[in-house]
Amino acid sequence: MEDSAETALSKAPRTERGKRTLRRLLDAAAAEFGERGYHDASISGITQRAGAALGTFYTYFDSKEQVFRALVDDMGRLTRHWIAERVGNAPDRLTAERVGLEAFIEFAREHKDLYRIVMEAQFVAEDAYREYYRVFAEAYRRNLAQAVAKGEIRPGPAEERAWALIGMGVFLGLRYGVWNQDKSPAEVAAAVSDILTHGLRPDPAAGEGP
Template sequence: MGDIAIDRVPRTERGRQTLRRLLDAAASEFGERGYHEAAITGITARAGVALGSFYTYFESKEELYRALVRDMSRSVRHHIAEQLQGVSDRLTAERRGIAAYIGFVREHPNLYRIIEEAQFVAEDVYREHYDVFIAAYRDNLAAARARGEISEGPDEARAWALIGISVFAGMRYGLWSQDETPEAIADTIGDLIIYGLAPRGKDDGR
């Protein structure tokens, strides 16, 4: 599980619950105070566990932070995958995926601070977060091309561009302001993805 050593992975339900409390508390502590100001004692106090319990699972604050970044990364991917269940075409998936991501950010406002600070604390985990996203996105685009759902083009560059759109849309409409619904923003961005910026003629069917 992330950076947790194999011999410290919880094997009981109680242990898994304690670990979950520590990760959730760490998200609040790191999100509110930042990595350098966050304290292990603050995390254990938020989690409602003894200080000794922390060292049952993690050797240091950095080890917990690295595990947290990976945990949050998995949570984002899992949330989006759940929202895309039953979606059979790529263009619909693009719209719904954007809405799902913005919705996740609204529910987890600490996501950006924690993930972005990781580039200065644990750059390998920061890059891993995006690399894992890109790998799946690239494969999904390739599959959509093979089915004839999208045009031919370089899957890698497209994946980075599309994820970049979601990241900044999530920042603006999920974190900074919630003045529009995720679905409305997804429709606007989805329209851009599908049709681009080129002017549309009256008779072009769009």
């Protein structure tokens, strides 16, 4: 695993043209793996989709597994960047949760290959699969801890909260982003925001008369 990471680093493009070529290969790999799955996907399929020569592939990657691992990492960065851009101006943590979930569902709708690739990673490259979520969880944990320090949310275990919120987002993205789009991302995010803000405890005032 370490050798693979060192090889990928040594092959990282250093020119703008090289970076554009790598981007084409990763986008093509997303389409190839997303459509055909890891075992049926091929390097030639990736290069054909990218409009690149087979030798160009080996300029950046040594194998199908290596490009798959790079793709899982790349998808994590793309997802985090997409969400970060949209929550950057949120005035507080609860608003950021609503906006972030809405953004993630939108991302899932536009990148449906994400789910197949990441889920398959747990069988093809489990360490990459774990790292994908570990990076998300660590960033989430820091954000929640900062929100507690600012008084935006009540104190609580940031680690467990981070993983719980990630799990909720993953399945909401699957249900409303990939399986069915019968509700808008804003509707789903608003419903979940209510849960995060008020919890499931009944409203003591609900049973009172006027």
